Amino acid sequence: MENDSILEYIKNASGVNDDDNVFDTEILLHINTAFMTLRQLGVGPDTPFVVEDSSQSWSDFTNDDTILPMVKSYIALKVRYLFDPPTSSALSTAMKDTIAEYEWRLNVESDNTI
Numbered sequence: 001m002e003n004d005s006i007l008e009y010i011k012n013a014s015g016v017n018d019d020d021n022v023f024d025t026e027i028l029l030h031i032n033t034a035f036m037t038l039r040q041l042g043v044g045p046d047t048p049f050v051v052e053d054s055s056q057s058w059s060d061f062t063n064d065d066t067i068l069p070m071v072k073s074y075i076a077l078k079v080r081y082l083f084d085p086p087t088s089s090a091l092s093t094a095m096k097d098t099i100a101e102y103e104w105r106l107n108v109e110s111d112n113t114i
Contacts, residue, residue: 006057007027010031011024013080014027027083028052031079034079035051035061041103074099
């Protein structure tokens with residue numbers, strides 16, 4: 001099975017090398033913020049999901065292949081926005097709009113599966 005480490009995936013999506021651990025604390029903070037938002041939207045497990053290091057995988061969060069691709073995209077975009085905010089106001093607005101759309105769609109999907 002391929003490595004599906006959440007931390008490594010998000011680091012890669014944020015332009016940080018897997019070997020570079022300098023930003024892990026900050027990235028983990030943003031990852032966990034995004035997971036808390038998802039929990040409040042009704043997405044994921046009933047208990048709070050926390051990523052502490054590279055040992056937590058996407059399959060630890062969910063095995064639902066219906067939502068997993070968007071969850072990955074959402075968390076990657078949310079972390080990138082918080083970790084390395086865009087300097088362009090147009091790009092910032094586009095990213096915020098996309099984040100909001102993902103949150104809405106994930107919430108709708110969670111309502112449909114109840």
